Amino acid sequence: MKINTALLQEITAIAEEAGQAIMTIYARDFSVEEKADKSPLTEADQAAHNLIIERLGPLLGGVPILSEEDTEGFPGPDAQGRYWLVDPLDGTKEFIKKNGEFTVNIALIENGRPSLGVVHAPDLGRTYIGWPGEGAWRIDTDGKHTITVVGEHGGPxxxxxxxxxxxxxxxxxxxxxxxxxxxxxxxxxxxxxxxxxxxxxxxxxxxxxxxxxxxxxxxxxxxxxxxxxxxxxxxxxxxxxxxxxxxxxxxxxxxxxxxxxxx
The missing domain is CATH 3.40.190.80 (D-Maltodextrin-Binding Protein; domain 2)
Incomplete structure (x- = not known):
């Protein structure tokens, strides 16, 4: 299965399901631990990780997965130079502060370059999708919209x-x-x-x-x-x-x- 609209939809669905798991924990009290590098870890990080690993595993014939929550289990890219790159809960500090500015990040890396990416912000109800060479989109309550960077503009x-x-x-x-x-x-x-x-x-x-x-x-x-x-x-x-x-x-x-x- 090569990169196509169906794959993008599948990755978007996985990110959104992980977001739902995160929000279930976000809505109640949760414990906060400290990892070896002093960064915080919550049960939401692990819940999202488990869901994403299970769902990503069968895609593309079993491309290896590098997740923040399991770096030691990563065997390296496959023979074609591919791997999934995952942050199950990016912005754990923002999650703990409950300001909504946290995301689920899933990318496909091919030969050192991100060839697709999905960033889902569950509390904001917002998802960004990038397919370099094809386009970028934002999905929110108003639907799906093409997005582009800005060029020249006035002001600071x-x-x-x-x-x-x-x-x-x-x-x-x-x-x-x-x-x-x-x-x-x-x-x-x-x-x-x-x-x-x-x-x-x-x-x-x-x-x-x-x-x-x-x-x-x-x-x-x-x-x-x-x-x-x-x-x-x-x-x-x-x-x-x-x-x-x-x-x-x-x-x-x-x-x-x-x-x-x-x-």
């Missing part, structure tokens, strides 16, 4: 940034950028705001992992935008033994000389 730069990961380096970058307005947002929704033209640029000058960006990068690129590492190269997903991303910029069609930002 609209910069989307993290609610939970502010840094002095980011403040310095913004000062160099000049006139701007901040659009705070959690999880991979930051990338999706760039994809749908609600923000101009998302500078990420702190740590992220492959599963934080893969699905949303597919959405940005399918919408006509770019997600670039410090030397202008696209984020690469072929090195699964190194799950941390470099710093990156996500932006639309408008090109300027960005302030220095580096690794």
């Amino acid at each position: 730069w609209r910069v989307v940034g993290s609610r939970s990961h502010a840094s002095p380096k980011m403040a310095q970058w913004l000062e160099q950028l000049g006139e701007h307005e901040m659009v705070p947002m959690g999880s991979s929704l930051k990338l999706c705001l760039v994809a749908e033209g609600a923000a101009d640029v998302y500078p990420r000058l702190g740590p992220t992992s492959l599963w934080d960006t893969g699905a949303a990068q597919a959405v940005v690129e399918a919408a006509g935008g770019k997600v670039l590492a410090p030397h202008g190269e696209k984020l690469d997903y072929s090195r699964t033994d190194e799950v941390l991303n470099p710093h990156f910029l996500a932006h639309g069609r408008r090109v300027i000389d960005w302030p220095a930002w580096g690794d």
